Amino acid sequence: MTLFLVIGGIGLVLLLASLVFGDLFESFGVGEGGLSGIAAGVGAVVFGASGVIAFSADLGFVWASVIGIGFALVAAFVSQRFIHRLAATEDAPPPPLEGAFGMTTATTGPGGGEVRLEGVQDLESRLAWADDEIPAGTRVQVVAVSGSRVLVRRA
Structure with a gap:
């Protein structure tokens, strides 16, 4: 035993x-x-x-x-x-955000803002910032990612 x-x-x-x-x-x-x-x-x-x-x-x-x-x-x-x-059944990793397109939902600049990204599955809206001020409703492209925030520029 x-x-x-x-x-x-x-x-x-x-x-x-x-x-x-x-x-x-x-x-x-x-x-x-x-x-x-x-x-x-x-x-x-x-x-x-x-x-x-x-x-x-x-x-x-x-x-x-x-x-x-x-x-x-x-x-x-x-x-x-x-x-x-x-x-x-494990989920695939999220797609890279660099190069993704979207629209600013708020005025976005060095101080911050927000964008809605196209084709992103985990979060559609993200906090964002830009080197230059971009008005709301402008088409943008993600240049870099820092945590959950994205750096965007005019597309």
Whole structure:
């Protein structure tokens, strides 16, 4: 029974470390597209827990090991599938703003202003500034980005 508890404990440490610090296997170049640290941790925890339960039911060490391995493989496979599905749903990074066109919605100059950009998906309106004063309703192009603000010039 000690073996099941130790492996389950190691799996729990691996699982928690992977959740807190990111996938540990990727840090060492292992698991690229294969088994993640989270899935391995889940498998080890399930192995330990199911092995302890089976051993406590007087099934003997061999049967407890077979049951533990079976449940661990299923749990690791299922969790890895969920991890791949979640990774596939990640949003793509926003497109670069340099070169985007838009219209000033307020007078924009060195002191600031606002523009509405075309074709930008995350935020349509942005705080802006310009080297020269640009009146509201003027077509502009983004020259540079500083945080969430954009530097614009007349298009």
